[in-house]
Amino acid sequence: MWRHFEPVHAVTYFHPRARAAYEAVGLRGYWRGYFAGRAAPLGSVDAPTVVAAFFGFAPSMVARVLPSVWRLAAPEEALRARLTGAVQALAELTYELPEAHLVEAAELLEAAAGQIETAGRVLGAANAALSRGEYPLARLWQAATTLREHRGDGHVAALVTTGLDPVEVLAWRCRVDQSREFHRMARGWTDEEWVAAEGRLIEGGWLTADRTPTEQGTATFRAVEEATDRAALGPWRALGAERTARLDELLEPISGRCRTIIPPQAPIGLPAQRAASEGAPASAR
Template sequence: MWTYFEPVHAVTYFHPRARAAYEAVGLRGYWRGYFAGRTAPLGAAEAPPVIAAFFSFAPPMVSRALPAIWQLAAPQEALRARLTGAVQALAELTYELPEGHLAEAADLLERAASAAQTAGRVLGAANAALPVGEYPLARLWQAATTLRELRGDGHIAALVAAGLDPVETLAWRVAVDMSAQSLLGRGWSEEQWRAARERLTRRGWLAGDGTPTEAGRAGFQAIEDATDRAAGHPWRALGPDDTGRLRDLLEPMARACHGVIPPDSPIGLPALAA
């Protein structure tokens, strides 16, 4: 289900209308909008809790953005901008779908999000507590965002439990299935990347030539499995029939949204099956 609702959320990072909405409230530059939009559900947070919650960004990069961005736009302004931009993007991408299709998808996705367990999941809980939108696309995007942040919180918990630090996690993904270029923008130095690769080699996850080992693949698959288990409750609550129906409703939206998500994006989102 993540592969179906994540593209709906991700328009906030890649669609020009989302970028324009942030710029309209004074958040010029990609990273200002990114940090303001994702952090705003927490209020006017400073850098330390965001470094912890976002996990994969180098602390100096986060500290350059926070709390300075709140001088440009208050959290409530950032929240309005991110929802406005996301809804405008989705409206452009889903204009051929009937209103009833969008409303039914929003109803089911909201049911799933409202059933999610938020204990220990800070970003997910903060998004779940936001007011529900009035229109189907606003409701749809907010529910998708809540579910993706809940899943992300669980994924970070699984990474921490497995003893992987942020830059080790990124270095592993580069070794397996992502380009270094897509992740270099997260602020880590070349020395930190090199040291992370060395730690993964000593751990037995990477071979001497930097390729993944079977032990590494098995270890990371265990993390992915733990992430899926932690994210499963909304779908068990929704039930197999309604989950299947929601998947069918989301599919054309997800395909449309993939059109604005770069193939080499740092989300690591796989393409939907043909």
């Protein structure tokens, strides 16, 4: 289900209409829109709060945007902009699908999102508390976003149990199947910070001397992914097997269209579409 609702959420990061909606309220530059839009459900928070909740970003990168971004657009404006842009993006991507298809998908996804456990899930809870959208695509996107952040909160909690810091997590993952330079820059870490993190991973037995993941590291991160999935199961147990299967069927063409605008290299952890049935780690989120 994550492989379906994550692309729906991700239009807010990658579609030109989403970018334009942020720029229309004064959030020029990709990262202003990203941090303001994603953090806005929390209110006018400062950089340390976002560093903690988002987990993977270098504090210096976040501090360049927050809290100064709230002088450009208040959280309420950022929320309106992100929903407007997301709805416009989804309208463009799904115009060939029947309205009844979109309405049913929105209703089922909302039903799942309405069953999340919010305790300990800061971003999931903040998004769940937002007003329900007026139109089907608004409801679809907001439900996907709530489920996405709920799952992400659980993922961060699982990562914390490893004892690794954010740059160490990213450095380890990039020795498995991701681009070191892309993720280092996308999350704002300096080369020196990254090299130091790899050194700590070698000392701790997570990487070998030639920077290959060890059996210990691989087993631990497999356990992190399994814990992430377990922590995200509640909404789907509540929805039930029959309705979840129906939602899977409804979301497939929607998420497929959304995937077309996600760059081949993007730091959101989605597996390539051809491998979607096989699953993949999400630790780069």
